[in-house]
Amino acid sequence: xxxxxxxxxxxxxxxxxxxxxxxxxxxxxxxxxxxxxxxxxxxxxxxxxxxxxxxxxxxxxxxxxxxxxxxxxxxxxxxxxxxxxxxxxxxxxxxxxxxxxxxxxxxxxxxxxxxxxxxxxxxxxxxxxxxxxxxxxxxxxxxxxxxxxxxxxxxxxxxxxxxxxxxxxxxxxxxxxxxxxxxxxxxxxxxxxxxx
Amino acid sequence: xxxxxxxxxxxxxxxxxxxxxxxxxxxxxxxxxxxxxxxxxxxxxxxxxxxxxxxxxxxxxxxxxxxxxxxxxxxxxxxxxxxxxxxxxxxxxxxxxxxxxxxxxxxxxxxxxxxxxxxxxxxxxxxxxxxxxxxxxxxxxxxxxxxxxxxxxxxxxxxxxxxxxxxxxxxxxxxxxxxxxxxxxxxxxxxxxxxxxxxxxxxxxxxxxxxxxxxxxxxxxxxxxxxxxxxxxxxxxxxxxxxxxxxxxxxxxxxxxxxxxxxxxxxxxxxxxxxxxxxxxxxxxxxxxxxxxxxxxxxxxxxxxxxxxxxxxxxxxxxxxxxxxxxxxxxxxxx
Amino acid sequence: xxxxxxxxxxxxxxxxxxxxxxxxxxxxxxxxxxxxxxxxxxxxxxxxxxxxxxxxxxxxxxxxxxxxxxxxxxxxxxxxxxxxxxxxxxxxxxxxxxxxxxxxxxxxxxxxxxxxxxxxxxxxxxxxxxxxxxxxxxxxxxxxxxxxxxxxxxxxxxxxxxxxxxxxxxxxxxxxxxxxxxxxxxxxxxxxxxxxxxxxxxxxxxxxxxxxxxxxxxxxxxxxxxxxxxxxxxxxxxxxxxxxxxx
Numbered sequence: 153x154x155x156x157x158x159x160x161x162x163x164x165x166x167x168x169x170x171x172x173x174x175x176x177x178x179x180x181x182x183x184x185x186x187x188x189x190x191x192x193x194x195x196x197x198x199x200x201x202x203x204x205x206x207x208x209x210x211x212x213x214x215x216x217x218x219x220x221x222x223x224x225x226x227x228x229x230x231x232x233x234x235x236x237x238x239x240x241x242x243x244x245x246x247x248x249x250x251x252x253x254x255x256x257x258x259x260x261x262x263x264x265x266x267x268x269x270x271x272x273x274x275x276x277x278x279x280x281x282x283x284x285x286x287x288x289x290x291x292x293x294x295x296x297x298x299x300x301x302x303x304x305x306x307x308x309x310x311x312x313x314x315x316x317x318x319x320x321x322x323x324x325x326x327x328x329x330x331x332x333x334x335x336x337x338x339x340x341x342x343x344x345x346x347x348x
Numbered sequence: 349x350x351x352x353x354x355x356x357x358x359x360x361x362x363x364x365x366x367x368x369x370x371x372x373x374x375x376x377x378x379x380x381x382x383x384x385x386x387x388x389x390x391x392x393x394x395x396x397x398x399x400x401x402x403x404x405x406x407x408x409x410x411x412x413x414x415x416x417x418x419x420x421x422x423x424x425x426x427x428x429x430x431x432x433x434x435x436x437x438x439x440x441x442x443x444x445x446x447x448x449x450x451x452x453x454x455x456x457x458x459x460x461x462x463x464x465x466x467x468x469x470x471x472x473x474x475x476x477x478x479x480x481x482x483x484x485x486x487x488x489x490x491x492x493x494x495x496x497x498x499x500x501x502x503x504x505x506x507x508x509x510x511x512x513x514x515x516x517x518x519x520x521x522x523x524x525x526x527x528x529x530x531x532x533x534x535x536x537x538x539x540x541x542x543x544x545x546x547x548x549x550x551x552x553x554x555x556x557x558x559x560x561x562x563x564x565x566x567x568x569x570x571x572x573x574x575x576x577x578x579x580x581x582x583x584x585x586x587x588x589x590x591x592x593x594x595x596x597x598x599x600x601x602x603x604x605x606x607x608x609x610x611x612x613x614x615x616x617x618x619x620x621x622x623x624x625x626x627x628x629x630x631x632x633x634x635x636x637x638x639x640x641x642x643x644x645x646x647x648x649x650x651x652x653x654x655x656x657x658x659x660x661x662x663x664x665x666x667x668x669x670x671x672x673x674x675x676x677x678x679x680x681x682x683x
Numbered sequence: 684x685x686x687x688x689x690x691x692x693x694x695x696x697x698x699x700x701x702x703x704x705x706x707x708x709x710x711x712x713x714x715x716x717x718x719x720x721x722x723x724x725x726x727x728x729x730x731x732x733x734x735x736x737x738x739x740x741x742x743x744x745x746x747x748x749x750x751x752x753x754x755x756x757x758x759x760x761x762x763x764x765x766x767x768x769x770x771x772x773x774x775x776x777x778x779x780x781x782x783x784x785x786x787x788x789x790x791x792x793x794x795x796x797x798x799x800x801x802x803x804x805x806x807x808x809x810x811x812x813x814x815x816x817x818x819x820x821x822x823x824x825x826x827x828x829x830x831x832x833x834x835x836x837x838x839x840x841x842x843x844x845x846x847x848x849x850x851x852x853x854x855x856x857x858x859x860x861x862x863x864x865x866x867x868x869x870x871x872x873x874x875x876x877x878x879x880x881x882x883x884x885x886x887x888x889x890x891x892x893x894x895x896x897x898x899x900x901x902x903x904x905x906x907x908x909x910x911x912x913x914x915x916x917x918x919x920x921x922x923x924x925x926x927x928x929x930x
Contacts, residue, residue, distance in 0.1 A: 153389060153715050155367070157359045158382040166360060168380045172373045176382060187372075187384055189778070261444065261476045301550040305446040308548050309474065317470040318450045319545050354715040355690035364691075364712045369703060388719070388775070388838055390703045430735065436802070489802040489867020512730070512804035515701045517771065521779035567735060567868075573745055573754060574738025576868060590742065595927035602923045603916060606890030613891070614898020635895075643887045646923060647880060648747045658869075 161191050173291035175214070175332070182283060184332065188295065196332035199278035201287075205338055205347035212289040212334040213344070214256040215271065216299035219329040222307060223247035227323070229316040249328070251275050252303040256332065257290040263343075268306045269313075276335070276348050289334060300327045358383065369393055370557065391520055391558050395435065397502045398511065398562035398581040402431050405564035405579045412577060412586040417645075418652050419592040422570060429574070430567040433581055435508070435560040437485040437516040438496050439523035443531035444478050447549035451541040473539035475549060481527035485516035485558065491578055492588025492655030496561060501582040507562065516558060524553050563587065578655070588655020598649040605642025609635040685807035689714060700725045700805035700841075718839035722826055726766060726812055726844040727803030731865045733762055736848040739863055743870040750854065750876035757852040757859075764817040764865070766844035767792075770826055771800055776835030785829050787822035787842060792849065794862045794871020800843050803866040808844055819844060882926045890919040 158167045160178035167176045175194060177184050184194045201210060224247050253271035255264055294302070304325055312318045336347040358365050363378035367385065370392030374383050400408075406428050413422045452468045459465060482496040528551045535549060562581030567574055570592050577589030612635030620628035686695040687705075694709040698716060700723070705714050731739065737759065745754035768787035773780065784799060806812060822842060830840070846865035851858060854876050862871040893915045901908035 153354065153717065154386045155356065155359060155365070156384050156386060158373075158384050167382045169375055169382045170380065172371070172375065174373075261446075261478060265476055298552055301552075302446060304548060305448075305476075305550055308448045312448055312450070312472055312474065317472045318448070319452070319470055320450075321546055354717050356713045356715055366713045367704060367715070429738075432730070434730075434804070484802075486802040487799045487867070489864055490869035491802065491867050512728070513701075514802050515725075515800075515805040517782060517800045519773070519780045519782040521781065565730075567731075567738075569738055572738065573742035574735055575742055592745075595924055598927035599920050599923035602887055602890065603920045606887060606919050607894050607912070607916060610891045610894020611898045613895045614901070617895070617899060618902060639887060639891050643883070646887065646927065647883045650745065650747050650927065651742075 158187070161185050161193065171291055173289070174295075175292050177284075177289075179283075186295075194332050195330075196334065197280045198282070198284060198334045199276075199336055199348065200281045201336040201347050202278075205336065206340065206345055208338040208340050208345075210287045210347065211337055211339060212284060212287055213267075213337050214290060214292040215267075215333045215335055216254040216256050216294065216296060216303075217331050217333045218252045218254065218299060218303045218327050219249065219331075220252050220303060220307075221247070221249045221324075221326045221328055223324050225322040225324070227311075227321045228319045247323070252306050253333075254294065254299040254302045254306065256292040256294040256299065258293045265309070268302070269309060270346075271335070272306055272310065276346075278335075278348050284334070287336075292332070296330050299330065303327060391556055393558045393560070394503050395505050395508060395560040396562055396582050397504050398433055398507050399502070400433075400562075400564060400579060400581045400584050402564075404584060405431055405433075405566055405581075408579045408584055408586055409566045409568070409577045409589075412589065413591065416591075416652060416654075417593060417597040417649065419570065419594045420596070422592060426568050426570045426575075428566060428568045431564060433507075433511045433562050433564050435511050435513040436491070436493065436563050437514055438482045438559045438561055439485050439516075439518070439520065439527075439556065440480065440482045440496070440499070440559050441524055441527035441556045442478055442480055442554045443527050444476075444552045444554055445531050445535040445549055446476050446552070447474075447535070448546065449473050449475060449536065449539050449541050449544055449549070450546040451544040453540070453542050471539075471541050473541055475535045475539060477535065477538065478554065479527075479531040479534050481530045482559070483523055483526060485518050485523070486514055487517065488656070488658075490576075490657065491563075491565070492590075492653075492657045493563065493578060494656040496559065497585070497587070498580065498583050499559075508560075511562060513560060520556060524556060528553060586654075588657070589653075590657075591652045591654075593649040593652050595650070598646045601642045601649065602646040605639050605646070609637075609639035609642070611635075612638065685809055687714070687716065698807075700807055719837045721840075723839070723841040724808035724844070725771075725805040725841050726808035726814070727805050727846055727866055729764065729815055729817065729846045729865045730804075731848070731863065731868055733764070733848070736850065736863045736865065737762065739868055739870060740850050740852075740861060743861070743872075744875075748877055750878045753854060753876055753878075757854045760851040760853055760858065761849075763849050764815070765847050765849060766814060766817050766819040767795055767847050768820060768822045768842055768844050769800060770822075770824075770829060770840070771843050772829065772833055772840045773838040774833060774835040775838060780838065781835065783833060785824075787824055787826075788820055789823060792862050792871075793860060793873035794864075794869075795847075801845055801864045801867050801869065803845055805843065808842075817846060886919065886923045886926055890915065890923075893919075 158176050160183055162183045163181040165178055165180045175184050175186055184196045186192050186194055253268055255267045307325055337344045338347045356365050356367055358376040360381040361379040365376055369390035372385050413426055450472045452470045455467045455469055457465055484494050488494050531551055532549055564579040564581055566577045575590045578587045580587050612631050616628040616631035686697045689696050689707040691712045692710040696705055696707050698705045741754045744757055770785040770787050772783045848863040848865050850861050859875055897908045897911050
């Protein structure tokens with residue numbers, strides 16, 4: 153066992169923090185890195201709070217945004233009406249490419265599903281900023297490998313929640329690129345509210 | 349042996365730090381430096397406080413003596429010889445399963461012309477759940493305990509020096525693998541899709557910890573023979589045990605079994621000469637099943653075994669399930 | 684209990700088997716115990732005494748598969764207490780932790796070749812450890828002979844002595860051995876005088892057949908069948924009670 157001080161892999165500044173997080177963020181050069189097995193930089197962006205954001209405690213929630221190509225080779229659907237193909241895929245009827253949002257923080261199963269589906273369906277637009285501006289960030293715990301598997305779950309969930317009952321789905325889902333996106337939220341008595 | 353001790357200091361400011369087993373990062377309390385632990389880092393450990401007393405464990409065991417088909421004179425003749433608590437180690441693992449199971453069920457119906465039709469009812473079920481798994485982290489020996497039933501209670505290491513603590517001797521990764529397959533099979537059971545056409549399940553191990561759980565071992569004698577029971581130190585429930593049986597119950601069981609079973613079989617044979625249907629066969633099967641179950645008790649009921657022991661004759665419930673499956677098979681073949 | 688020197692204040696710090704972190708009682712600093720380079724000796728206390736071991740044997744001998752009255756008729760020839768050795772290696776292979784057990788001593792005693800460390804409270808085995816008069820069986824295989832061949836990186840390696848009762852008994856002029864794990868009470872036996880199921884099966888099958896025939900007979904004559912059934916109930920009960928009491 154060896155205890156090492158975590159330093160930024162690009163500028164060597166020691167990383168100070170008040171909370172434990174799987175991602176280490178350097179305040180000086182804004183590099184984000186992880187250490188599982190080795191040190192790796194993580195590509196990320198931070199979204200700006202919208203001007204109409206509700207009042208309350210602000211925080212950033214990390215999401216894996218996976219750029220995926222999704223091709224349906226064949227499928228069969230029973231017990232419903234004519235199937236209206238996914239409107240959220242940019243491309244042809246049998247597939248195309250899309251952004252899948254997978255929450256990277258620790259959520260209970262229902263919140264996880266709600267956030268993943270909401271953001272994937274309406275792929276959010278936002279301005280980006282360069283730093284967190286003193287806003288607290290939620291610690292991340294989902295690795296990029298886990299996020300890729302969860303993307304598969306999100307895609308099947310979106311297919312399955314259309315009218316008709318999914319019986320067979322032969323498809324391929326390829327993750328072309330991944331990025332961490334810190335999305336702005338406000339915590340309110342009724343839970344987390346997006347502030348985009 | 350001093351070379352094996354490693355003092356723990358913050359590499360940045362030299363302050364004394366405290367590592368929580370199982371964590372890979374910590375924050376130095378003096379200088380806020382983020383610190384990372386490389387290599388062997390252990391596993392997070394919890395101990396439940398023992399709240400059951402010695403008398404409580406004995407009382408629970410004595411109540412247990414009078415339940416079920418144990419020797420009738422056990423409460424009068426049984427004598428508790430030893431009672432002591434131990435801490436048993438368990439792996440506890442939480443696993444998230446996310447995915448879909450799609451397929452269909454079959455529904456049979458007979459139309460007004462007497463023809464039987466099979467209708468497929470498509471089904472689509474989402475699985476998104478966290479499953480808790482536990483497994484004893486040592487060889488269970490003859491204690492009859494292999495997993496935890498209770499996961500809540502007051503925690504603390506206060507009793508650790510007083511109660512013998514059994515050491516963990518199994519690897520953590522084996523436990524994680526078993527918790528994954530346990531989670532998948534529980535996910536499958538949670539939805540009822542008999543014919544699966546599409547299954548996409550993803551498993552994510554979330555948190556592994558080691559739990560030390562207080563358990564009272566009660567050893568008692570009955571006619572020069574030593575039997576035992578184990579009592580949960582948190583809930584006071586009897587978890588497992590061995591107890592003497594009673595020949596009276598054994599012979600009553602087989603008398604009831606042969607008579608009920610034999611008469612059911614007779615009814616089946618008589619019916620088969622009158623009608624052509626599956627009812628006679630089913631009656632015969634049930635008759636044989638009753639006989640089999642009571643026979644098991646007759647043969648092995650001289651010692652009553654409760655809990656997860658290694659050499660345990662198949663339980664009644666298991667035999668019942670086996671019986672049900674055979675019945676279904678036969679009915680299927682009949683059709 | 685073993686002790687180490689605190690790397691900060693040099694005070695002796697006591698630690699037990701299975702502990703990874705200890706706190707120095709003098710200067711309160713946390714110490715990590717690195718076992719990867721050292722070999723440890725562990726042993727576990729006897730939780731089952733001699734009387735208890737004999738009683739456990741009798742309970743085992745009264746089991747349904749054992750010869751009739753084995754618990755009463757077995758003549759106990761000797762009861763001896765031992766510490767039996769086994770090697771336990773904890774290693775990381777790839778990124779996974781594995782526990783490997785290897786034999787430390789060849790033996791013909793029952794239960795001891797199926798390699799395992801029984802459920803026990805392990806203590807560091809040193810000069811201060813009280814063996815309570817048990818014979819410590821020394822290993823005849825070296826730990827080093829395994830170390831080079833094992834995969835992965837070492838986390839810990841230990842020679843574990845676990846407590847057993849060895850009980851020899853004579854039944855029908857033949858001698859048998861059982862081993863009782865003195866910690867969790869498991870009984871190991873390679874062979875033992877057995878009791879067949881024949882008597883049980885006969886009672887069950889004859890009873891079942893009789894009731895089936897009487898059931899069919901009931902179609903012809905209700906009264907005859909009923910009186911026969913009453914007789915069969917008494918017959919089956921008496922026969923099965925005799926069998927179950929092992930008379």
